[in-house]
Amino acid sequence: MTDFKDHLFVLIVCGGSGTRLWPRSRQKTPKQFINLFGEKSLFAQTMERARGLVPDEGIFISTNADYVDEVLSQGNLSLKNIIAEPQPRNTAIAIAASAAVIAKIDPQAVIVNLWSDHLISPLEKFIAETNLAAEVAFAGDYLVDIGLKPSFPHTGFGYLHAVEPLPEFKESQVLKVKEFKEKPDLKTAEMFCQSGEYYWNIGLYTWRADSFLKACAKHAPKISQEAMKIQAAWGTKDEKKVFDEVWSQAEEISIDYAISEKADNLVLIPASFNWSDVGDWQVVYEVGKKDKNGDMFVKLGEKGEVYSSDSKQNLVQFSERLVALVGVKDLVIIDTPDVLLVCQKEKVQGVKKIVETLKKKGKKEFL
Template sequence: MEDLFEKHFYVIILCGGGGKRLWPRSRVKTPKQFIKLFKGKTIFQDTVSRSRILVPYPKIFVVTNYDYVDEVREQAPSIPRENIIAEPQAKNTAMAIGIGALYIHKIDPLAVITNFASDHHVENLRKFERAVKTAAVTANLGDFLVTIGIKPTFPHTGMGYIKSSHLFKKVNNEGIFKVEKFIEKPNVTTAEELLSEGGYFWNSNLYTWRADSILRAIDKYLPKLSAGLGKIRESLGTKKEEGVIKMVYEEAEDISIDYGVSEKANNILLVPADFPWSDIGDWKVAYDVSKKDKEGNVVIFEKGKGEFVGIETKNCLVHFSDELIATIGVEDLIIVDTKDALLVCRKDKAQGVKKLVNFLKEKGKLEYL
């Protein structure tokens, strides 16, 4: 166990773009993982801090877009520069996970890797640490792809689900289960049925595996993508590396690791967990996981000399920097003010922000995106 975590355990943080539902603070140039939401940290910095519970900085790798390399370096200066892997374009999680595993496998063929999205929020870090380490020990037992399933607390329609099968074995006194199938995001009725039936978990996309296992799985289920990774492998450390990566990404399939590998593989294992976990997918989720004042308001003051005054204001989220924001007699609102855009919407309409961003794009308002 000590040998595993000290010598062969690594973390990959997937730090691509996205985040339309957190507009106007999340933009193409500064996506959601780089904005401050919790305890004065950005979501990305929070993920780095969580990773440090498990491994030292030299064992943390970040896969990000070329455009965000400087931001990653600025926000996480302790991560070695050579551990920041720059993608020339976004090609979804299968490619990002594959190239990350490729780099780590080159320096450590015995590597066990856990993969974190840069936009997740986790509480109860003791339970989180135990679940991830249990997944790592399980992955090290053989050719397995291990995922952490979050025990559902309500019929969530914005999450995919995982159906567990029979008990595989116990690791660290925790039951590890075979995975029967993955379920797409259900409607309310189906989600209620899944919870009533039992044995279903939220799909957290918290994957852990040996580097050679995931590269083998990609080769089996995504052979074209694997062939591209093979070309990159041959170029690593040569003058051709950057050019080969650009060429491979031009031709690479845009597919998630779930669709491309997990839903097809028969060697998926599940570690059940019950720590509070959220994908910060919209402002409503940001409100739900944030600390509230006595009126139920969440006030996120990012920087500058701004001030918030709320009179008869309840259960609102207010995100701003330099301005004075004042409200009277409002409830359940999302208010996000930036230097060139202001968003006001009901909390229950937070999912609609993505539609708004798409509308702005259609109208050619690219300067606001």
């Protein structure tokens, strides 16, 4: 009997610029490639998760063409496993094109979709639940999503309504998805949270390549046609030409709006692991290691130092200089060689506005 593990692949989606984590996250080295916690980069940690599922030849990376060298350097993969996007076009075409390429390699492929900027622990629970997702996807025509019970009414996530068990996997807590609602308003999100029957979509999709491509053809025909063109050209002399042509006119839409909201064969596995989308400095502080005063200090260079007096609950990342804190609380202080950011933790969403202002003023050297 064929095992799903014989056909398992991992696709890591590695795009995005991470402007809310400026000035550490820049256009040339976005957040997934930098050391945010004094440890490995988020991308390096994602590679570890992928390698816990499949050997290197089964790992593919969908990334911006500008990031290929960094992916090769940190990921230590073959260039043939990198699917380079000529320009950002959101996630639907990126995931569909990658699925089409993998399906050309193995028509029975089961694809686990990971994201390069997620923080997940412990690894053992993630591996177990992802393998279950792959088993479910391989056994039937299902699009499997690992979902997380919401801890507050977040309006930036999709919500999955799932209660009824899938009969074939009753004992494994696999649930049928009745409804998928992407990014609801606050009132709706509050209602979803109170019901206890909804889960956050955190983007950890697993599906058979053929099932997903069939869903694309049904729900997003234009995306499907573009993906099939790339599949036909992949590995031929026309590969780059076709890739550039398709990408220049590809519809810019997320996988959640294009497929997930419309699919009628979506099932859910509740996550038991810890998960975080490291989207801003507040999140970095919340998930990072803190001292007895609630301060999180991250040393980035060899010379930097920090001294604190009567201060607490601050996030400080420092590289070359001495940073001194006196009587301050709940600040984010990011000291890089060319930029110093100081803001209140509750105001970190405003960092993106600073980046937009710098763009308008043509300050490219700081982006």
